[in-house]
Amino acid sequence: MINKLKNMPLLGKVAIAIALGILCSFFFPEFLNRIFVTINGIFGNFLGFIIPLIIVGLVAPGIAELGSGAGRLLAITAAIAYGSTLFAGFFSYFACDFSYPIFLDSSAGLTQNVAQANKILPFFTVDMPAVMSVTSALVLAFVLGLGLCAVQGDKLKNGLIEFRDLINKVISGVIIPLLPLYVFGIFLQIGTEGQAGAIMKLFIKVIAIIFVLHVSLLLIQFIIAGSIVKRNPIRLLITMLPAYMTALGTQSSAATIPVTMRQAIKNGVDEKLAGFVIPLCATIHLAGSTLKIVACAFAILWMQGMPHGIDMFAGFICMLGITMVAAPGVPGGAIMAALGLLASMLGFNEELQGLMIALYIAMDTFGTACNVTGDGAIALVVDRIYKK
Numbered sequence: 551m552i553n554k555l556k557n558m559p560l561l562g563k564v565a566i567a568i569a570l571g572i573l574c575s576f577f578f579p580e581f582l583n584r585i586f587v588t589i590n591g592i593f594g595n596f597l598g599f600i601i602p603l604i605i606v607g608l609v610a611p612g613i614a615e616l617g618s619g620a621g622r623l624l625a626i627t628a629a630i631a632y633g634s635t636l637f638a639g640f641f642s643y644f645a646c647d648f649s650y651p652i653f654l655d656s657s658a659g660l661t662q663n664v665a666q667a668n669k670i671l672p673f674f675t676v677d678m679p680a681v682m683s684v685t686s687a688l689v690l691a692f693v694l695g696l697g698l699c700a701v702q703g704d705k706l707k708n709g710l711i712e713f714r715d716l717i718n719k720v721i722s723g724v725i726i727p728l729l730p731l732y733v734f735g736i737f738l739q740i741g742t743e744g745q746a747g748a749i750m751k752l753f754i755k756v757i758a759i760i761f762v763l764h765v766s767l768l769l770i771q772f773i774i775a776g777s778i779v780k781r782n783p784i785r786l787l788i789t790m791l792p793a794y795m796t797a798l799g800t801q802s803s804a805a806t807i808p809v810t811m812r813q814a815i816k817n818g819v820d821e822k823l824a825g826f827v828i829p830l831c832a833t834i835h836l837a838g839s840t841l842k843i844v845a846c847a848f849a850i851l852w853m854q855g856m857p858h859g860i861d862m863f864a865g866f867i868c869m870l871g872i873t874m875v876a877a878p879g880v881p882g883g884a885i886m887a888a889l890g891l892l893a894s895m896l897g898f899n900e901e902l903q904g905l906m907i908a909l910y911i912a913m914d915t916f917g918t919a920c921n922v923t924g925d926g927a928i929a930l931v932v933d934r935i936y937k938k
Contacts, residue, residue, distance in 0.1 A: 632871050779934050
């Protein structure tokens with residue numbers, strides 16, 4: 551039984567954690583609720599401490615590696631991938647701005663701010679001040695990454711790569727395994743405070759809207775690619791479906807690279823070019839994840855009655871496109887890389903970040919599938935440019 555739980559996908563563990571959290575909220579005594587609130591407080595403070603280190607550890611070497619030996623084709627691929635990510639973010643924002651008022655009832659939603667609820671208090675707290683602010687971490691990461699592109703400093707670059715490996719180990723070995731417990735504590739508190747019904751209705755509706763947006767984004771990507779290569783976009787998209795289905799199972803862009811490459815070659819992409827573009831895009835092109843993060847963040851802000859204008863989201867989307875380059879190839883990695891921006895640019899506190907993690911992971915597999923399938927569209931465009 552324990553081995554089955556260990557081998558269960560993260561989505562399954564989070565789903566069980568949500569259900570158990572709500573169920574236990576009906577009969578757990580106060581001291582048990584306070585125990586889990588205390589654990590969540592410690593874990594939330596640890597996230598606050600580690601987020602700047604995640605940004606430096608992932609973004610700096612990611613930028614440095616993109617620049618080393620960079621040629622015109624690399625620059626073109628990176629520019630197209632970033633443009634696609636930006637389009638996905640703004641497409642998500644305006645689609646949500648139009649659809650949420652129609653499908654979501656804010657008056658029946660989070661009328662009491664979850665972040666302000668103080669009915670359950672922890673037994674104690676452990677302060678973990680971050681070594682730097684999120685903004686300072688981003689600036690430091692850009693300075694180190696871009697600087698290494700210019701000076702080709704191998705020793706510092708290798709040190710940053712080792713630091714990235716350490717950060718990835720913390721994410722995959724500590725943070726990701728503890729997320730189900732964190733989500734359990736969040737929904738235990740939400741259920742005890744009478745917010746479970748509103749949250750679950752929000753989740754179901756937002757997940758349905760995001761799925762439709764993912765399908766729409768893929769159609770747009772392949773219509774654009776098809777018009778450039780003068781091929782039937784629907785056939786091109788159908789050819790990439792094995793990569794989509796593989797990503798649904800693996801929840802990892804990196805693990806799906808062989809299948810994505812094979813299907814891109816079947817679509818007529820040069821084999822050597824596919825071997826360059828597909829692995830690169832698996833790292834830097836996370837349009838589906840960006841769409842999902844924007845949609846989830848918009849939903850939580852909207853239901854909380856917090857500001858959610860384009861003036862806030864424009865900068866957030868632009869920075870998110872860069873930060874997604876650093877997202878590690880583990881389930882839930884993209885949302886971990888984005889937590890700093892959610893806190894610094896959109897005002898998400900620990901409770902809202904917890905809701906964001908749960909809502910994001912509920913759709914994680916579909917976001918990854920959208921990412922890798924869109925890589926096939928970018929490969930077609932770059933192949934066209936390469937052949938010219």
